[in-house]
Amino acid sequence: MNKTIRKAAVIGSGIMGSGIAAHLANVGISCLLLDVVPKQLTEEEAVKGLTLENPAVRNRLALSAIAKLAKTKPAPLYDNSFASRITAGNLEDDLSKLAQVDWIIEVVVENLEVKKGLLQKIESVWTPGTIVSSNTSGISINDMAASCGDEFKEHFMGTHFFNPPRYMKLLEIIPGEHTRPELVSFMKGFCEKVLGKGVVLAKDTPNFIGNRIGTYGLLVTLKEMTENGFTVEEVDAVTGPAMGRPKSATFRTLDLVGLDTFVHVADNVYNHVLSESERSIFAVPPMLQTMVEKGWLGEKSGQGFYVKKKVSGGSEILSLDLTSMEYVPQKKPKSASLEAAKLAKGAKEKTKALLAANDRYSKLAWDILKQVLVYSAEKVGEIADSIQEIDDAMKWGFSWELGPFEAWDAIGLQRSVERMEAEGLSVPAWVKEWIAAGNSSFYKKEEGKLYSIQIGTSQYKEVEFAPEVINLRSLKERNKVIKGNSGASLIDLGDDVACLEFHSPNNAIGEDILSMITQSLDEVRKNYKGMVIANQGRNFCVGANIMLLLMEAQDEEWDEINGIIHQFQNTMYKVKRFEKPVVAAPHRMCLGGGVEACMPADQVVASAETYYGLVEVGVGLIPAGGGCKELALRASQQAIVDGVELQPFINHAFQTVGTATVSSSGYDAKRLGYLRPTDRVVANQDFSIHEAKQTVLGFANTDYKPIPEEKIRVAGSEGKAVLQLGAIEMKRGGYITDHDLLIAKKLAHVLAGGDVPAGSLVTEQYMLDLEREAFLSLCGEPKTQQRMHYMLTKGKALRN
Incomplete structure (x- = not known):
């Protein structure tokens, strides 16, 4: 059109x-x-x-x-x-x-x-x-x-x-x-x-798809809770990650949405559906009506099912006791089913583990889930024409990891239907006919392709995706892996383009990924037009393997650490000088070494929701995989192009890295200088690998030349003094600690190019050596090791 x-x-x-x-x-x-x-x-x-x-x-x-x-x-x-x-x-x-x-x-x-x-x-x-x-x-x-x-x-x-x-x-x-x-x-x-x-x-029915199923699920949960005497925190423990749902679970979600908004949405179904049995489910419970009348609407009113109260030494979040309608201290639920779900990997296994245990929380999960599954099946054809649209609506709109029909497959379709019917639940005829036709699931995979039930028949139909969607898991299932190890794989994307995928825990960069990058360059050099660096993990990369660095530092294995950093730097240098195009496609969290893995690419095609940052100072270090060198190089280039002084650009880089600033989007990463003006941002993360692949082909179909080596004009000792003076003033003002100041001085030394005269031209290798020396010296600091340990155990930065 x-x-x-x-x-x-x-x-x-x-x-x-x-x-x-x-x-x-x-x-x-x-x-x-x-x-x-x-x-x-x-x-x-x-x-x-x-x-x-x-x-x-x-x-x-x-x-x-x-x-x-x-x-x-x-x-x-x-x-x-x-x-x-x-x-x-x-x-x-x-x-x-x-x-x-x-x-x-x-x-x-x-x-x-x-x-x-x-x-x-x-x-x-x-x-x-x-x-x-x-x-x-x-x-x-x-x-x-x-x-x-x-x-x-x-x-x-x-x-x-x-x-x-x-x-x-x-x-x-x-x-x-x-x-x-x-x-x-x-x-x-x-x-x-x-x-x-x-x-x-969606079809033109009350509340369409997402709010119809989501509202039903919340009301069923409230009904089971009140009838069986569960507390607010017990319900949230069951209906959160243990069931493949968000951490906000049921009641934190209601508080975020607003109880008045929820009541309005529920009333809309109640007032427009014809079935009396369905209307009865959407009748708002008196307890909710009472809370709305009291103005307890959730976050926007300061209290709902939870409230934050000030206590000596800080604050405490209390939960609502629905019997007394008073706020009380939370009691963390414990049970075999919750523990089993916590230990299981992935939403499918978590849900199965939760339901398999024989305790009251397991029963609560089953009693909620079975009703949501049956209701979703009843609405197929009425609110949507396919099960996939219902599943996608719940995953995309309510952040469920599994849609209703995917969850049904996970727990065993035939076995769960038998249990539902034994408990007196009426399962829609089309579901039983589907099982009777010899089918054991709503979805199936064959040769990397996904199929789902074709409603009204006993046949599967291939699930169609937009041509711009490339699914790496599907390609691997179709034997498109060229080579791989425990940390990364090289995958054939077709059209003579390969994709390097990270798949280590949290996609943290270690020796295995660095080794696979080198092997991938050798393979692409021989047989492909170029390479994409991308993955489809929850986050692109959280940085380098801090655990390994901490262990080596505590054992005083300085040669080992020097070797690790040297390997990282050399690998990134190979990527930058590679004779065929390389395009990186980061998404969501891309931190530290993840940013440094993207910087050498000919172009970065970032998802709009890319949170990009060199955050090494948070663990007492500085970027040493080429990050400082690349920022200094970009500052040098920009100053030359604009015909202005270099110092303001170095000041900006120093502030950005020194405060561990992370971009709020792909576009914000451009503002911060992490991305270049020539790098691109795409709105739909599902399309980013396709866009990166097309960019590789665009480079390959021209007279491609690798990024040439060039000298870097540095701010030198004068520029370093300017940066360090700023840090000293921050320390005098009480904004940073002594250790922060030490890190800032090291960072200033590297970004300014050391103690050479201002305006000196230095090589990229010279800058990499400065990075590595500063990194090694900081690894030996006890307070840096404390910061690394704290990040690994607490998941947040320590200010010491």
């Missing part, structure tokens, strides 16, 4: 509306943000002498929402400068501007009559062909557009973003009965590729 979206309008500047506008701005779409005109002045406006006719007053709601974006946590914007892409306005003065945009998104209050009236206003200025959508979380799309013209209805649909819009992957697209199929297809592709979303197609 020959259509594009360059400009959009969002109507409604509340939390969701401003968040959606921010995310449109994130991906380069200019956005008009409109809201109603205020009816009275604020005190501040009156003091300034403004009137109700002043544009600053008339646009106040949208202007205020845009201003808040820079202060909101988690940050709605990839970079605060992107707020300039959003223009504030109001529905009276700027309604006609809707005729100039490509997409109009309605994000006003969840009230059918309000939404219907707004759509009629929009239609009065609407340009035929413009897409219009509603961000409703559950109101009927057809009912909303009932009074609109036929052509308008053809261009109208639901686009339900989950909160916060930047971070939540799920986007439900809900076509109306008149929506053009080609527009639905276009929007699905656009939202996946440009907005980076995981899109599911």
Whole structure:
């Protein structure tokens, strides 16, 4: 379809509306943000002498929402400068501007009559062909557009973003009965590729997919809890990671969502479903109603199922006793089932372990899960056409590691159905027919391809993915591994491009990964056009293997540590000088050595949600795998290109590394200088390996030349003195410790190029030697070893 979206309008500047506008701005779409005109002045406006006719007053709601974006946590914007892409306005003065945009998104209050009236206003200025959508979380799309013209209805649909819009992957697209199929297809592709979303197609039913299943699951949990006398913390212990669900589990999730919001969502189903038995499940429990009446709404009101109270020496989180309706100290639940789930690896094994133990927590998990599975099966065909859309909605919208049907497969389909029926639960006929046809699971894999049940038949159907999605696990299952060891594998991506995948614990870089990088370069040199460095772990790389370094330092094996760092530096140098293109595709956490593994690449294609940083000072060290050298080189290049002094660039690098600053996004990594202006950021992490592969091919199909060696102009002893003086002032002000100062002085020495005269030209090897010497000397410091040990045991930095 020959259509594009360059400009959009969002109507409604509340939390969701401003968040959606921010995310449109994130991906380069200019956005008009409109809201109603205020009816009275604020005190501040009156003091300034403004009137109700002043544009600053008339646009106040949208202007205020845009201003808040820079202060909101988690940050709605990839970079605060992107707020300039959003223009504030109001529905009276700027309604006609809707005729100039490509997409109009309605994000006003969840009230059918309000939404219907707004759509009629929009239609009065609407340009035929413009897409219009509603961000409703559950109101009927057809009912909303009932009074609109036929052509308008053809261009109208639901686009339900989950909160916060930047971070939540799920986007439900809900076509109306008149929506053009080609527009639905276009929007699905656009939202996946440009907005980076995981899109599911939902039917126009109450609460669509995610909120329908999610709300049901929460209400069933509350019912089981009250009937069987479980506490808030007991339920959260069972319904969190032990079941492959988020740490927020049930009640922390409700507190985050807001109890009033949850009650509204539940009421929407209660008021619109016809089945009395289903309505009864969605009747809000009196206990929840009482909490809402008391104003105990969760985080936004300061208390819900949990509350933070000040105690001597700090604060304590108390949980609500639902019997007395008073807050009491938490009691951590312990049981064989919870311990078994904790020890198991992966969501499938955790769920199986939790259910296998014969205790009350195991029974609670089963009693909740069985009802959610059956309800999900009952809704197939009603809320969605496939089980995959239901599974994806729950994984992307509620952060479940397994969707309902994936969980059903994990616990054993036939065995679990037999148990359900023995306990009096009515399992949908289609599930029993599927089993009777000889099938033992809803999904199966064959030759690296995924198949799922084709509803209405006894046949499996291949699950289709966007062509831009490359799945490394699938490639490995299809025997595409070229070579590998315990830490990494080289995988054939097709088209003569190979992918180096890290798969050590936490993808931490050790000797095994370094060895595989060298072997991979040899293989690619002979048989491939180039190489991608990427993986699909939870995080790209948490850095180097600190445990190994600490053990060697405690044993005073300085030659071993020197050898490890030398190997790391030499390996990265080989990557940088490799005669064929190398492209890195980091995602999520990419720290320390992970950043240094990306820096030598010809280009970095980072996921938008890449949290990138050289954080070695947090464990009492400095970057020594080429990170300092690369920042000094970039500073030298930038100063030459801009024809300005070098010192400000070195100051910036010193501050960034010295404070262990981590980027808040891929774009923020550019601002910090970790990524180069030529590096790219992609919105959808699922597409990043494909984009990296295409970049390799683009390099390979030109007259590719490896990155040449060049001298680095350094700030020298004068620049070093400037950096160290700043650190000394920080120490005098009480902002850093003596050991922080020692680390800062070492870092200054390296980034400035040592004690040579200012402006000296040095080699990359000279800078690497400075890195290694400083790193080795810090490894011998007892306080650095304390920091490494603390990070390994506590998972956070020690200030000593």
